[in-house]
Amino acid sequence: MTRAKLSQIISRELLEAIEAGKYPPGSKLPTENELAAQFGVSRIPIREALSVLRAAGVITSRQGGGSFVEERVGSGILHNIHIENEDAELIKHLFEMRKVLEPEAAFLAAQRRTPEHLERMWKALRWLEEELADENKITLEADLEFHRSMFLATQNPVMIQAMENLSSLYERALHITLQPNLGLKEKRKAVYKEHHDILLAIEMEEPELARIQCAIHLRNVEKKLSLFM
The missing domain is CATH 1.20.120.530 (GntR ligand-binding domain-like)
Incomplete structure (x- = not known):
């Protein structure tokens, strides 16, 4: 599996977790190290997956470090954009x-x-x-x-x-x-x-x-x- 494909899978799984309410609007996502351990990968595909979510406006980075779910992310993002x-x-x-x-x-x-x-x-x-x-x-x-x-x-x-x-x-x-x-x-x-x-x-x-x-x-x-x- 290519790294690009791996990061895409991770970004989709994170999005689904956000949609399911595991990470509600305004909440902080786990650190890159924690996500790497969770998915059993290095930090590189994690960083790329987070970059995809930022580009899509699903998460944002804040001063002081960390990635946070956007306050106005609605439910069913992935399914609504079919x-x-x-x-x-x-x-x-x-x-x-x-x-x-x-x-x-x-x-x-x-x-x-x-x-x-x-x-x-x-x-x-x-x-x-x-x-x-x-x-x-x-x-x-x-x-x-x-x-x-x-x-x-x-x-x-x-x-x-x-x-x-x-x-x-x-x-x-x-x-x-x-x-x-x-x-x-x-x-x-x-x-x-x-x-x-x-x-x-x-x-x-x-x-x-x-x-x-x-x-x-x-x-x-x-x-x-x-x-x-």
């Missing part, structure tokens, strides 16, 4: 494409954006911020508009057309991947910050930084996906 096999394959394949296209789009946008492009991206980000402030909104349209405006800033007609061709798939995938953030204030703040960091790098004309910030955002999305697929 992904059909067909959708799982779609999301997997789309995400592979996103990892290829989006960091490069951020890189080119930082090199080529005009004041008009920046204005559209900031408008999309403000829209996303407003949507995220309502914890019961999925923020699909605002999120999609941010990514679309970033692609427009590349001034690469082939990349822009590729984004448009994939837009319907983006919508389906985003609807699933954003749903777990409902009601999770801290996670929604983190999503905003990731987009904000990408835009700041583009505005500062820092291509490599923009690429890195976009890759960080996608890595966090990937961690969250691994919990539900």
